[in-house]
Amino acid sequence: MSYNSGMFPAQLVLAPMARYTHVAFRQLMAELGGTNLLYTEMLNARILCNTNPAHDIFCQKGNFDFPTAAQIVGGEPDTIATAIKRLDTMEFDAIDLNMSCPNGAIVRYGWGAALQKNTEKALTIVSHARNATTLPLFIKLRSWPDHNMEPLISFCLKLQKIGVDGITLHPREMKDGFKRPAGWQDIKILKDALTISVVGNGDVQNIESALKLLESTGCDGIMIGRAALVRPWLFWEITNQRKWQGSPMDVLERMATLMDFHFTDKKYALKIFKAFLSWFLRNWLFHRYLYGKIVNQQSISEITSYLSQHLPNEPILKNIPIVAKL
Numbered sequence: 001m002s003y004n005s006g007m008f009p010a011q012l013v014l015a016p017m018a019r020y021t022h023v024a025f026r027q028l029m030a031e032l033g034g035t036n037l038l039y040t041e042m043l044n045a046r047i048l049c050n051t052n053p054a055h056d057i058f059c060q061k062g063n064f065d066f067p068t069a070a071q072i073v074g075g076e077p078d079t080i081a082t083a084i085k086r087l088d089t090m091e092f093d094a095i096d097l098n099m100s101c102p103n104g105a106i107v108r109y110g111w112g113a114a115l116q117k118n119t120e121k122a123l124t125i126v127s128h129a130r131n132a133t134t135l136p137l138f139i140k141l142r143s144w145p146d147h148n149m150e151p152l153i154s155f156c157l158k159l160q161k162i163g164v165d166g167i168t169l170h171p172r173e174m175k176d177g178f179k180r181p182a183g184w185q186d187i188k189i190l191k192d193a194l195t196i197s198v199v200g201n202g203d204v205q206n207i208e209s210a211l212k213l214l215e216s217t218g219c220d221g222i223m224i225g226r227a228a229l230v231r232p233w234l235f236w237e238i239t240n241q242r243k244w245q246g247s248p249m250d251v252l253e254r255m256a257t258l259m260d261f262h263f264t265d266k267k268y269a270l271k272i273f274k275a276f277l278s279w280f281l282r283n284w285l286f287h288r289y290l291y292g293k294i295v296n297q298q299s300i301s302e303i304t305s306y307l308s309q310h311l312p313n314e315p316i317l318k319n320i321p322i323v324a325k326l
């Protein structure tokens, strides 16, 4: 199946990002255009089984019509299958299983990237997931230790046999977090070994790096995370192969409006809006100063009002100062 609008020769996918890819941000991305597929953040399978997913701002699909994948994280095959079925009424376009998260609690439970160490269990999970849905099923992976491709390929060939529709590879080792550049060569090796679609992920920041990832690996799509938080218009730029000429302040104001619309808990919305700004403000040289000015403000409208007067007039930075945390 294809989500491609036909303008760019690959799928352009918004990465799942915990705390950030809630329904308001996804709607903003849909409106700015250029992407073919949006992701929810990783949704905890146990929580999905015990609460109404339609009430969760991070799970809601919204009433804007845009291809969206729900990503699930967990470690029990039956729980994951039940969680997938609980999403049935929400009209997602694809299901993704997170086998890439390297973070403490997730890995301690044996979920996310820890499933690399227990591939038999991972395959059982995927079989259960495959039986639970007819939607396209994707798996998001990290590179194996020492970038050893042989076990990764052998695992992915089994996923292919089970009926998985696509793999996304973030080619960093579990232990590396965001350290070291993403090893794009792993994406090429995996793409050459599989017949199902392979989406490449890691360190794409602009039109040039998107094209480079695509050309150097032959991958079927590109997934972008952090740079989309800084430049939500990046997918538009990649699709149209030219610089976006819009106003960043307009984007920020639209984000504020969408958050006000979707979030009923305004205090929580404020917290999440500030988290978004910790990325978005990196478009300007004095982003730390600006962030310091807004971090203690008490409402989203106070923040947008301050920024509408104080965002620097100079053009945004050419390169994004990306580090994992501000």
Ligand SMILES: Cc1cc2nc3c(=O)[nH]c(=O)nc-3n(C[C@H](O)[C@H](O)[C@H](O)COP(=O)(O)O)c2cc1C
Pocket (backbone or CB within 6 Å): 015, 016, 017, 018, 019, 020, 040, 041, 042, 071, 098, 100, 101, 140, 170, 201, 202, 203, 204, 223, 224, 225, 226, 227
């Ligand atoms: C704040 C944050 C939250 C993330 N949450 C998730 C998540 O929920 N599920 C997931 O598979 N990956 C998650 N990731 C990883 C991204 O999806 C992506 O693989 C990674 O950021 C590399 O892509 P990038 O270089 O384009 O940012 C997260 C990354 C960041 C920065």
